Amino acid sequence: MVVAPTQDALYDEIDLELSWSERELPERERTKHVHRLHPYLGKFIPQLVEALLARHLPAGGRVLDPFAGSGTTLVQALESGLDATGADVAAFNCLLMRVKTRSYNLFVLEREVRDALARLEAGEGDLGEAPYYAAEWFAPRAVEELLRFRSLVDCYEHADVLQVVLARAARSARLTPHFDLDFPRAPQRDEYWCHKHRRVCRPVDRAGHFIRRYGLDTVGRIKEFARVRTRDRRADVLHGDSRELAFGGAFDGVVTSPPYPGLIDYHGQHRYAYELLGLDELCELELGSAARGTSAGALAAYTEGIAATFANAAESLRPGAPVVIVINDRRDLYPTILERAGLRLEGRYRRHVNRRTGRRAGEFFEDVLIARAG
8 A cells, every 4th residue: 555655754855945935935035126027937936046056156156057048047146146157049038138137327227218118108109010919919009009119119228128128018918818927828808707806807908007117117126136236247148059059168067947848838928029029039949848749759859958958068067067957857857868968966855846826826846956977
């Protein structure tokens, strides 16, 4: 007879220093300063990265994240006094990382953002041609406000910041239920019962108020991060396929959370941004894309691609430098991945993940794998 483990036995296997409850680590702390410049599916929390950097990287060292996503490792490295390099195949991810980690003249930044907002509210800006996504997923007034703001962006030194503001506003202004911003399936044009607000709601029909709210919020968050980041440290962002990129070197370690197979479409979740900003797409190079599913062939391609990335990253590491990987390996792919990458598993610890985000719930655990070359 198989007996389920007791709670004590279960938690004996968990690293409690890396596991937080909602009460201990509320959402406002998990999205502090620039971590909330734009929502991003699949990111790991900054407090976990902060703890891993403290455990495994030397003071004043240099860390690499070959699956950098929205830049959590880079931001926390700057806050922890380290240099960092992050790479990602998604152009929008790289835009987010650059905006989050750039050093600003805060006076000029705020002046430009406020000027752009004032010009939009005064009716300035050209409509230009609306991309298909905009015409399909936004109400007419919202399309007009988004396109007029888009036409103003390039007038400013901090155009990249204004692009992120535009993308964040576009995400919120879509014709989608308020409770389904992460995974909208079709435009919502009629009234609906809202699970988030517990009442009947109507789809959003404008975008200007979001642009203003997020513009001012972005300035505030960048100012907040400027107060805690280490002044003489830098972060470099590389756009491309991490299987082939030249990362440079030498790094004192890797801290990363690779994509999960068949779970998220990392380009598709920001479709509005790619359309409005005209960003380059490299969807065909995306590892673990939900579009490829989890067939045997898809998992084999995922295993090969992740292994090739770690093998490439290992060439830029100092001798003996750790490769720290945060993953839920329920398909047991990582023994093969590490072997093919020329890495040996040195340690593993498990953490409990608080999944109280959106409408998801339930127990979830991650492993933190510590590997080294050789």
